[in-house]
Amino acid sequence: MSTPHLQCHALTKRFGDHTVVNGVSFHIHPGECLGIIGPNGAGKTTTLRMLLGLTTPDSGEVEAFGHRMPADAAAIKAKLGVVSQFDSLDPDFTCEENLRVYGRYFGLAADTLDTRIPQGLEFAALTHKAKAKPGDLSGGMKRRLSLARALINDPALLLLDEPTTGLDPQARHLMWERLQQLLQQGKSILLTTHFMDEAERLCDRLLVLDHGQVIAEGTPRALIRSHLEPEIVELFGEGALAVQTELVPLADRVVVSGETVFFYTRSAQPLLQALMAYPELHSLHRPANLEDLFLKLTGRHIREGA
Amino acid sequence: MSSHAHLRFAFWPVFLRNLLVWRKLAIPSLVGNIAEPLIWLVAFGFGMGALVGTVNVQGQAVPYLIFLASGSICMSAMNAATFEALYSAFSRMHVQKTWDSILNTPVTLRDVVLAEMLWASFKSLFSVTAILVIMTALGIVTTTKVLLAWPLLWLAGITFSCIALIFNALAKGYDFFTFYFTLCLTPMMFVSGVFFPTDQFPAWVQVLGQFLPLTHVVALVRPLFFDQWPTQPALHLSVLVVTAGVAWTLALHLTQRRFKA
Numbered sequence: 001m002s003t004p005h006l007q008c009h010a011l012t013k014r015f016g017d018h019t020v021v022n023g024v025s026f027h028i029h030p031g032e033c034l035g036i037i038g039p040n041g042a043g044k045t046t047t048l049r050m051l052l053g054l055t056t057p058d059s060g061e062v063e064a065f066g067h068r069m070p071a072d073a074a075a076i077k078a079k080l081g082v083v084s085q086f087d088s089l090d091p092d093f094t095c096e097e098n099l100r101v102y103g104r105y106f107g108l109a110a111d112t113l114d115t116r117i118p119q120g121l122e123f124a125a126l127t128h129k130a131k132a133k134p135g136d137l138s139g140g141m142k143r144r145l146s147l148a149r150a151l152i153n154d155p156a157l158l159l160l161d162e163p164t165t166g167l168d169p170q171a172r173h174l175m176w177e178r179l180q181q182l183l184q185q186g187k188s189i190l191l192t193t194h195f196m197d198e199a200e201r202l203c204d205r206l207l208v209l210d211h212g213q214v215i216a217e218g219t220p221r222a223l224i225r226s227h228l229e230p231e232i233v234e235l236f237g238e239g240a241l242a243v244q245t246e247l248v249p250l251a252d253r254v255v256v257s258g259e260t261v262f263f264y265t266r267s268a269q270p271l272l273q274a275l276m277a278y279p280e281l282h283s284l285h286r287p288a289n290l291e292d293l294f295l296k297l298t299g300r301h302i303r304e305g306a
Numbered sequence: 307m308s309s310h311a312h313l314r315f316a317f318w319p320v321f322l323r324n325l326l327v328w329r330k331l332a333i334p335s336l337v338g339n340i341a342e343p344l345i346w347l348v349a350f351g352f353g354m355g356a357l358v359g360t361v362n363v364q365g366q367a368v369p370y371l372i373f374l375a376s377g378s379i380c381m382s383a384m385n386a387a388t389f390e391a392l393y394s395a396f397s398r399m400h401v402q403k404t405w406d407s408i409l410n411t412p413v414t415l416r417d418v419v420l421a422e423m424l425w426a427s428f429k430s431l432f433s434v435t436a437i438l439v440i441m442t443a444l445g446i447v448t449t450t451k452v453l454l455a456w457p458l459l460w461l462a463g464i465t466f467s468c469i470a471l472i473f474n475a476l477a478k479g480y481d482f483f484t485f486y487f488t489l490c491l492t493p494m495m496f497v498s499g500v501f502f503p504t505d506q507f508p509a510w511v512q513v514l515g516q517f518l519p520l521t522h523v524v525a526l527v528r529p530l531f532f533d534q535w536p537t538q539p540a541l542h543l544s545v546l547v548v549t550a551g552v553a554w555t556l557a558l559h560l561t562q563r564r565f566k567a
Binding site: 054055080086089105106 | 316326327407409414
């Protein structure tokens with residue numbers, strides 16, 4: 001297999017007594033999309049900050065393109081493209097000027113930028129907005145401009161922190177399509193996301209992070225297969241909680257969350273048969289997905305304190 | 307490595323960024339930076355000047371209007387640099403997250419802080435230049451020695467930019483800057499002899515004044531307006547250069563600490 005674009009080994013970061021990232025190791029190969037998923041406060045953003053040399057790890061190593069972080073930070077960053085969680089576009093500049101000003105931070109020459117800026121705007125489907133300022137753009141356009149800005153130095157590896165949070169379905173699909181194009185060009189992508197459909201669609205491999213540790217790793221399909229029964233029947237509506245006890249023997253595992261009962265099973269037929277006796281209850285039979293895996297591994301309680 | 311040769315001047319694209327934004331907003335910012343000091347000058351210079359007549363500078367009786375003009379240009383250099391390195395730099399650092407996006411490129415935090423410092427001193431120099439031009443047109447500046455005030459006021463801009471960046475690094479919000487302006491800069495203007503000679507103050511206030519950088523800027527610049535040389539140029543220059551150096555080191559350290567958190 002080819003040399004990884006980036007690898008990190010046993011990254012650990014403590015803030016005071018709190019260990020935010022604890023022994024995280026992974027690598028990304030050219031053309032590969034690695035997703036980091038985990039609840040709020042799991043350590044995703046701190047991990048990205050360590051990869052960028054913005055936070056120094058208490059222990060562990062980051063290596064990319066044959067260079068060490070943070071010693072060769074400038075050489076590594078010359079080959080990285082970053083889209084951060086919150087848009088940080090320059091509000092006083094037009095789309096075009098945003099790309100030009102950002103390109104200068106990489107020391108790119110004016111004629112290089114003259115070629116790349118129109119290409120970047122076209123890639124972001126923003127050619128018609130070249131002279132508009134970010135304040136006049138929709139949320140999806142702003143994110144695509146951030147992506148075009150991250151591509152101005154023709155990076156080999158993209159770091160994307162929640163690239164589609166807050167976007168409508170059309171804007172998300174356009175973003176995914178563009179990211180897939182970049183992967184086909186041989187660029188690699190590291191992305192964090194809260195959207196399991198996004199992770200399942202884009203990522204070749206996933207890292208599930210919780211409390212600063214990698215608790216599972218693998219392809220989306222393999223992760224689901226190894227941690228979950230293949231089928232799920234959701235039961236909801238008035239009386240759902242009351243009947244669950246007699247249906248429990250028909251499932252491999254039962255989880256109650258709020259007013260809904262989740263039956264995890266290898267074969268749903270007997271359960272669906274039994275449910276026909278309760279026509280007043282609503283049920284949904286579906287294959288297990290990444291969201292089920294995520295909730296199984298990280299629990300159903302809300303993490304808003306972080 | 308030649309492909310990274312530009313990194314030695316990595317502060318330049320950041321400086322250029324600020325310059326390009328400013329070019330779009332230059333007219334309103336020019337009015338604020340120049341009109342205010344001139345209004346002070348005209349109101350106090352002509353109003354108070356009529357009451358006061360002349361004051362004493364290095365043993366020479368001089369018109370109050372020019373005394374005030376030579377002090378207020380120092381105050382303008384200080385205020386313009388401070389305002390830019392506090393409010394505007396803080397907007398870019400904390401509110402717009404411009405610094406964060408720059409730090410994802412090969413540009414380092416040191417380059418960004420250096421660019422902000424030089425930018426604030428440049429803006430200060432720009433205000434000072436415009437005011438000097440208007441003062442010349444009004445007949446307040448009559449001697450070529452004032453040309454020498456120009457680089458001295460740039461140095462003042464650098465010193466006050468460095469100091470302001472310390473407060474920028476410590477700030478949680480804009481409110482914090484009010485303390486610096488009202489508790490540090492405003493008293494300094496009075497104690498440093500911008501508006502009136504300091505020899506009528508109690509002795510301890512005069513001693514305190516000797517520790518304030520603005521006193522040394524005024525001591526360097528004011529005599530030039532009266533076609534005289536400053537009496538202790540080496541002392542005053544050293545105070546400004548050392549203050550700038552110490553403040554720069556501290557500002558950089560505190561900013562780096564802020565960004566590591």
